[in-house]
Structure formats: structure tokens, C-alpha cells
């Protein structure tokens with residue numbers, strides 16, 4: 586992590602094509618212009634309808650730098666991640682004569698940056714991409730790591746590719762227009778980074794839960810930077826989520842997600858992602874404890890820190906069979922063997938494969954309210 590004199594943090598994501606994630610307040614203009622390749626004469630900004638005004642402001646700034654700007658408004662959220670919307674983007678790029686020297690900016694939440702990344706990776710077999718995430722989840726997760734994707738009839742995120750951006754710009758000012766409930770659920774991913782790797786994140790949230798819930802608070806740049814650093818370190822070590830590695834690799838980022846994804850599926854995606862993984866982390870901690878790996882103090886710390894910012898820590902009783910069926914559908918489950926990221930301690934993750942069903946049920950009972 587390094588801080589520039591204006592307070593902007595820069596975190597490098599290692600790999601074949603390393604790139605920086607910049608984190609600061611009110612940095613879009615300066616950085617978008619600095620990061621745009623000299624040779625780009627056209628820039629396409631892909632954004633959702635919710636950000637129409639901010640996209641227009643961005644368009645004016647980029648136009649000032651002498652480039653032609655093409656605005657591509659796409660549907661909101663998941664509705665953008667379809668082949669039809671990708672096709673629409675490709676047709677706009679084609680009409681504009683978009684070349685390999687030109688640049689796409691993904692400006693929005695994780696759904697928009699996933700789509701923009703996929704379009705950039707596939708147009709002319711790859712054009713430069715700058716990701717400008719505008720939700721907390723997109724800043725600390727979706728826009729960092731180079732995974733792009735869309736949803737198809739076969740399932741969510743099953744079509745996509747790894748395509749590193751040239752840069753990621755996290756302007757914390759954009760978070761201030763987010764609905765607060767979405768911002769707080771994004772904080773679940775930040776807290777996850779605390780449990781799997783960086784306990785200072787937990788200390789900061791515990792010291793002032795109210796500040797952690799306020800996107801304008803002084804603690805937010807540090808929380809975001811620390812979470813991005815955790816993700817950057819993990820993906821830098823395992824660029825393409827390789828299977829069969831000796832170390833955990835990217836799978837560690839799945840802490841709390843095995844049950845979390847099952848909850849999302851059982852609830853028909855009506856739960857926010859962060860709420861589902863919040864419950865999933867308490868479950869993973871209980872499971873770790875019941876497998877004899879984790880002290881009960883750390884389990885209690887999960888409940889305390891997550892509930893302090895208003896995240897759920899329990900799930901209704903009696904739904905274990907549905908949840909197990911959901912877990913088995915997860916693309917990360919291998920050959921029907923249930924697999925969980927667990928903890929030996931804070932910042933000491935491991936994989937637990939095929940745990941005894943008695944401890945799974947006991948962990949579920951411990952979280953069912």
C-alpha cells in the first residue's frame with residue numbers, strides 16, 4: 586500500500602499484467618485522465634441508469650481531455666449481465682468505430698463492472714479497461730481481481746473470463762449516494778477480509794461501528810484500502826482461481842459464501858448478498874469451532890462485530906435440507922463433497938472437506954433463530 590501526497594492510496598495487483606487500485610475521495614477526474622492510454626481517441630462509459638448524472642459529469646471531464654466519449658447506458662443491476670445487453674454494447678462500439686487503442690470505462694456497481702469487463706475482454710479480443718466501481722462491494726470485491734462475467738440460462742456468472750483492467754479507481758465520494766442498507770451489506774465483505782487476513786479491520790469496525798456504517802467517515806478510506814489489499818494479495822497469488830493448488834488461493838475469499846450462496850438461492854435472491862454471507866460467516870465460524878479448530882471467543886467475535894453494524898447473524902430453524910441442496914448446486918462444490926473455508930484462528934484460514942453431518946447440523950442449529 587502506498588499513499589500519495591493528496592491522500593490517495595495505491596495498491597498494486599500483481600500478475601502478468603499488474604495494475605493499480607487507487608482509493609481516495611474525489612479522485613475520478615484526475616485519475617481517469619491520468620490512466621487513460623495516450624493513444625485512446627474514443628472512450629466508452631458503461632453505466633447503469635442510477636448514475637446517469639455522475640456519468641454525464643464524467644463524460645464532460647473525459648471530453649475535456651480531447652477524447653470522443655460514447656455513453657452506453659445499460660439496465661440496472663443483474664439485468665445488465667445478459668448476452669442481449671453485451672450484444673447491445675458491442676453494436677454501439679461497432680457503430681462508433683471503436684478500435685483496439687480505445688478504452689472502456691466500467692462505471693457502476695459490481696453488475697456493471699462485470700458486464701463492462703466482459704465487453705472489454707471480448708470486443709476485438711480485448712480493449713483497454715478502466716474500472717470505476719461505485720458501490721462498496723464493487724470496490725472491495727467485484728472490480729478487483731479481473732473476473733468478468735454475465736448470467737445465462739445455464740446460471741449466474743457461468744460465462745465470463747479473466748481480464749485484468751488497466752486500473753481501478755475507487756472514488757469514495759461515489760459511495761455517498763448509495764442506499765445505506767446496500768452500503769452496510771457491502772461492509773460484510775470488508776469484515777470477511779478482517780477474519781481471513783487482516784484483524785485490524787475488525788479492530789477498526791469494533792472501535793466505532795457507527796463510523797464504519799457512514800460512508801463519509803474518516804475510517805472508511807482505511808477500511809476500503811485494507812480490504813482491497815487483502816483481495817489484491819490473494820488474487821496476485823492465484824490469478825485464475827486454479828484448482829488443486831497446495832495453498833488455499835482464491836478460495837479463501839469464499840469464507841462465509843458456501844452457506845451464503847445457498848441462502849441466496851433458497852431465498853430466491855431476495856436477500857442482499859452481504860446479509861447472506863454475514864450469516865454464512867457465523868455458520869463457518871461455528872463449524873470451525875465444532876470441528877475443533879477455532880476457539881469460541883472468535884466465534885463470539887463474529888457475532889459481535891457483524892451485529893454491531895446491523896448485519897444478520899441467524900437464519901430460521903428447520904431449513905437445513907433445503908440449504909444442503911443449495912450448497913450442492915454451488916459451482917464450487919466438488920463431486921458432491923461439501924467443502925468449506927474455515928478458520929483455525931483469525932487470519933489463519935483452511936479448507937474443511939466432507940465434514941461429518943453431525944457437526945454441520947450442530948453448526949446450523951447454533952445459527953438458527
Ligand SMILES: NC(=O)c1ccc[n+]([C@@H]2O[C@H](COP(=O)([O-])OP(=O)(O)OC[C@H]3O[C@@H](n4cnc5c(N)ncnc54)[C@H](O)[C@@H]3O)[C@@H](O)[C@H]2O)c1
Nearest residue numbers: 633635662694695696697719720722726727732759762763
Ligand atoms: N467479478 C467478481 O469477482 C465479483 C465479485 C463479487 C461480486 N460480483 C458481482 O457483483 C454484482 C453485485 O455488485 P453490487 O452489489 O455492486 O450490485 P449492483 O451492481 O447491482 O449495484 C447495486 C445497486 O446500486 C446501484 N448503484 C451503484 N452505484 C451506486 C451509487 N454510487 N449510488 C447509488 N446507487 C448506486 C446500482 O444501480 C444497483 O441498483 C453481482 O452481479 C456479482 O455477481 C463480481
